[in-house]
Amino acid sequence: MLEIQKLFSFNQGRNIWRILLTDLDQIVIEERDIQNKEVAFSCIDRVTGEFFWKNKLFLDEKFWIGIEDSRSKYLILHQFEKPDMPAHKKIINVDLISGNVLWVNDDLTFYDMDDEYIYGYDSKFEDKEFYQLSIKDGTILNSLGNEEQSKTILNSIREKDYSRYTFAQLLDENSKIPVREITSQFIGENFHFFFCEFIDRENFLIFNYYDKISPQSLINRLIVYDKSSGKPVLIETLNSSTPAPLPDSFFMYDNDLYFIKNKNELVGYRLSP
Numbered sequence: 001m002l003e004i005q006k007l008f009s010f011n012q013g014r015n016i017w018r019i020l021l022t023d024l025d026q027i028v029i030e031e032r033d034i035q036n037k038e039v040a041f042s043c044i045d046r047v048t049g050e051f052f053w054k055n056k057l058f059l060d061e062k063f064w065i066g067i068e069d070s071r072s073k074y075l076i077l078h079q080f081e082k083p084d085m086p087a088h089k090k091i092i093n094v095d096l097i098s099g100n101v102l103w104v105n106d107d108l109t110f111y112d113m114d115d116e117y118i119y120g121y122d123s124k125f126e127d128k129e130f131y132q133l134s135i136k137d138g139t140i141l142n143s144l145g146n147e148e149q150s151k152t153i154l155n156s157i158r159e160k161d162y163s164r165y166t167f168a169q170l171l172d173e174n175s176k177i178p179v180r181e182i183t184s185q186f187i188g189e190n191f192h193f194f195f196c197e198f199i200d201r202e203n204f205l206i207f208n209y210y211d212k213i214s215p216q217s218l219i220n221r222l223i224v225y226d227k228s229s230g231k232p233v234l235i236e237t238l239n240s241s242t243p244a245p246l247p248d249s250f251f252m253y254d255n256d257l258y259f260i261k262n263k264n265e266l267v268g269y270r271l272s273p
Contacts, residue, residue: 002204002226004233007256007268008049014040015263021046021253022070022096029266030067037063043075043096046253049268053099058092065092068110071160073097074135076110076118091120093138103138112157117141119154130154166252168197171207176200182225183207186232195245199252203227203273206257208238210245217241222250222259224271234269236261 014031017039021027027046032039039062043052058065064083068076068091077092091105108120108131118135121128130150132142144150169175171183179198182205198207205225210218220242224234238249239262250259257269 001228002224002233003272004224005270005272007047007270008044009265009267010042010044010049011265012040012042012055013264014038016260016266018067019258019260019266020067020070020075022075023072024096026052026096027258027266028067028070028075028096031264032063039063039065041067041077041099043099046256046268047270052097056099058094058101059104069113069160070096071113072115072135074102074113076113078110091118091133091138093118093135102136105133105138108133112154114157119144119157164254166199166201168199168206168208168248168250171196171198179205179207182227183209186223187211195247197247197249199250201271201273204233204271206250206252208249213241216243218243218245220246220249224257224269236267239263 010029012031014033016029017032018030019027025046026043029042040055042054044050058077061079064080065077068078073096075094075096077094078088079090081087081089088109091108091110093102095102105120108122111119111121116135118133119130120133121130127146129146130144131140132144133140144153179200187209196207196209198205204227208220208222210220213219219237220239222236222238223232226233238259250257255271257271260266
């Protein structure tokens with residue numbers, strides 16, 4: 001029998017723009033108020049939901065700043081070259097425990113990172129010049145040259161480990177027959193088949209589906225189905241009204257399920273067979 005335990009619910013009334021799990025078992029949450037052009041960052045324990053820090057602003061920037069990446073005990077943020085333009089600028093290194101800024105490089109743009117170094121570049125007219133920085137204090141340790149000259153070092157950076165994650169797959173006619181049989185029990189005539197996603201585990205199946213509630217609006221539901229009992233143990237509404245399907249609305253990390261409800265609430269559950 002599948003046991004399910006709610007871990008936490010995070011909702012501060014703003015749209016959750018991005019979440020990032022860190023190596024310290026935290027979740028960094030980037031929230032945005034688009035109408036008022038305000039951003040806030042918080043960091044919570046990924047199991048208890050308790051705050052390490054909350055509603056932070058960095059460098060007195062109220063909106064044009066965002067998350068790049070995280071490794072070890074560091075969180076990297078960026079600003080933008082120009083408002084409303086996608087190109088990033090600056091490397092901002094934040095201590096994940098305190099939420100304090102450790103250092104800022106105003107001249108380079110973030111490229112990648114590992115446990116010891118941050119790699120950034122300076123955009124030239126026809127090329128980019130790459131540099132290796134100390135992750136601890138931002139000191140430039142090496143000039144790596146242009147893209148061709150730095151290729152060997154940049155390609156050797158260890159990729160982030162996603163082995164503890166389980167991401168949803170798209171449900172289609174090639175999905176396993178048992179998966180399709182289970183999901184078909186819960187769908188109606190308005191089912192939007194090709195936009196549904198699922199995570200299939202030995203003891204349970206997690207899936208979402210969309211029903212039309214009006215010509216311009218869909219409702220997105222999430223079901224956790226216990227295979228041993230043949231019954232759902234959790235039914236949640238991910239979005240009560242959306243004009244179009246939204247991918248990547250849920251994922252698992254170890255035995256913990258995370259999803260966002262109605263764009264502004266992050267919820268965590270533990271699923272234990």
